[in-house]
Amino acid sequence: MASDDYVGFTFFVGCMAMMAASAFFFLSMGSVEGKWKTSLLVSGLITFIAAVHYFYMRDYWAVVGESPTFFRYVDWTLTVPLMCVEFYLILKAAGAKT
Template sequence: MTKMLPVNDYVGMSFWLISMALVAATAFFFIERDRVSSKWKTSLTVSGLVTLIAAVHYFYMREVWVSTGESPTAFRYIDWLLTVPLLMIEFYLILSAVSPKKVPTGIFWRLLIGSIVMLGFGYAGETGIMDAKIAFVPSMAAWAFIIWEIFRGEASKVNAGLDNPNVQKAYKTMLLLVTFGWAIYPLGYFLGYFVDGSNSGTMNLIYNIADFWNKIAFGLVIWAAAVADTESKTS
């Protein structure tokens, strides 16, 4: 018999709440594809895929947490390994949507590889393949590399050369999400593995809040830019 979710299990409640929010966001992004011009459809499709993949994993993660009380690390990292690179690819996609020139594919690969390295060391630390404190360092270095690329690297230079206020605004907001919104994740990792008396409940609650904010907000930023750009061309 499946164990029921206790009403006082706030971590379990957060899994359930966020899974439904991700389902709703998925439906929204896919429906809104018909509202924007063709050059933006891929970006909204990727946004919908991010929330769809995350929603499916959140249903499984909730089940693991409620049934065992243990952190669903494997499901969590399968989710992140799929969705985080897709979020990084969104930078390449929004630049490509409006750039008069072909956006260098190096941007795509650097952001993709940086996100995989960041997650790989995070997984190694959380599963005991590496010491959690040692793995934290290269994982944060990879995150810093991603931030550098979108702040000062080639991606930033391509964005600076575009004459599209909607993409400029979206890029800036996405940059802030990666810098400050993603900072919630290492906070959860730190509280889960560095602090005396730490517990998996606190860590998972923080991770859940971060996913709720970053995955849905990322898509909404792109949606807003796509709608504004589309309407500016038809008005």
């Protein structure tokens, strides 16, 4: 990756941020009440899936030099339903009537 490749660098930073968030969520599971554990697991899965896709997007950008739209749509196809589940889990754990 060239030193002036800001797009590639942004994909790298996004990948590292998502991986750090995944580690945080997975490691936090042992220190929260039981009602929050599933929510943290789903959050970790969402950010891990995003991290893997950002890794591939960075490589695709470095080789092809075009926006990796395919990886974005695959990422969204997997993570958006998980985010809907996540919202439900948070509301349920917070005591909302479902």
